[in-house]
């Protein structure tokens with residue numbers, strides 16, 4: 389790892405990544421994470437990793453060419469290395485997402501001082517074609533002052549070949565003497581930085597995983613773990629996880645980290661320390677390690693699709709509607725009086741906060757979660773300036789929160805990831821300051837995967853259902869419905885991928901002998917991008933995360949069903965379980981604890 393200190397020697401203007409409407413051209417900045425929690429907002433000037441990497445690549449290429457080293461002609465992919473990469477591609481990456489060995493991070497003020505330190509300049513828009521000032525195009529421009537010290541590091545993702553290391557360090561020395569130009573306005577003398585560097589031999593990144601392949605237990609015994617991903621604390625690196633890779637100028641991000649991305653990061657980390665491919669696939673594939681998606685909160689704490697909330701006020705309580713949906717359906721079938729039905733419907737579809745009467749709506753689960761937009765200008769590499777009108781927008785997940793999920797794996801994985809945490813890189817743009825953080829495994833302490841716990845939850849669910857049915861139907865009808873059936877729910881903690889051309893109710897009946905009573909489900913399609921295969925994954929039909937199903941089975945099969953459910957909680961349901969799909973939880977307490985209360989429905993009006 390190389391530690392770098394950059395000092396601005398002139399005004400510095402990094403176009404892009406702006407989020408202000410008062411200044412037309414704003415310099416890149418990092419905004420403190422606590423902003424969202426209502427405390428004071430802080431901003432620090434930064435040089436984004438991508439800008440630093442771009443400037444260094446251009447100058448490095450120029451110097452290598454001057455030394456008559458064979459180098460290809462970026463950025464045109466058609467003239468870049470295809471098979472054997474040149475030194476530039478080896479260090480900075482080749483076309484088609486081939487990673488380079490160097491990894492850049494944002495340059496930040498050392499102790500986060502220099503808050504809000506920008507200079508505003510007024511500029512005049514120049515018409516490029518006419519080479520004169522365009523009328524009315526006066527703009528405010530923000531720049532970083534000179535004399536500002538920023539620090540960063542360049543990590544080596546794989547050890548450099550001795551000759552490459554020699555060349556790279558020679559260029560670092562050249563920059564120490566001659567300086568480097570970064571960002572916009574270079575033709576106007578802006579963007580000069582001086583550079584100090586040193587090699588840090590205490591390189592935490594060199595051994596993110598044990599250098600030797602762990603001794604995997606010969607008798608694999610799988611169990612559940614909690615898995616956490618925490619972005620690196622010093623720079624709060626944001627994360628980019630795109631759903632489907634499209635050629636567009638908007639790059640959306642998922643609101644969570646997919647299980648397959650987590651598994652990929654673990655596998656890639658093991659490859660970096662030269663663990664044999666056969667050992668990696670033994671650990672992650674043959675032993676069927678299952679990673680759930682990682683969410684900003686525990687998967688079990690997220691409201692299911694049957695959760696409803698007040699349409700008027702966000703702070704009014706959430707309720708679960710699953711049981712009432714079933715009861716209302718039965719009431720219609722049993723032909724109860726229209727007046728009673730109307731009342732039941734009224735009372736279960738309006739906010740329960742006294743005096744509110746707002747309609748209820750479905751709780752948005754991942755939608756309210758934070759994603760931020762960043763705008764980035766595309767740079768014309770040969771001209772070293774922005775391409776006119778070319779910019780793209782991408783979404784990021786903020787880097788100041790942890791993400792958590794579940795893993796079903798044997799102790800071999802625990803040895804590899806460990807409880808202290810291993811450094812991994814998650815998602816896209818990893819070589820440009822995104823996605824660095826710690827992965828940590830903890831013993832699983834909750835009650836997933838236990839038949840006895842499911843039985844206890846089922847009894848509470850049954851009581852809640854009996855109580856609600858009793859309000860709509862007479863006692864005989866309730867008895868007839870419940871007497872010989874065992875009712876239970878399944879809540880989808882991640883998406884459930886289904887076999888093609890199948891009816892869900894038929895599939896569950898054929899597979900397990902269960903009857904689908906009612907459900908809150910939404911269809912979705914799974915896609916994604918395989919970093920390993922460098923291609924989009926095929927689309928698969930699936931049910932959305934959060935979906936809730938009320939099911940029943942013959943009462944005399946209750947013990948068998950509890951055992952089945954415990955196994956499914958561990959091993960998953962449906963297709964693509966190895967990619968993080970098909971995590972379910974049986975008889976989630978939310979469905980009975982948060983169910984719209986009976987007293988409310990009985991109350992007048």
Ligand SMILES: [Zn+2]
Pocket residue numbers: 459460461468469473474475476477478482
């Ligand atoms: Zn090349």
Ligand SMILES: [Zn+2]
Pocket residue numbers: 698699700701704739740741744745746
């Ligand atoms: Zn309300």
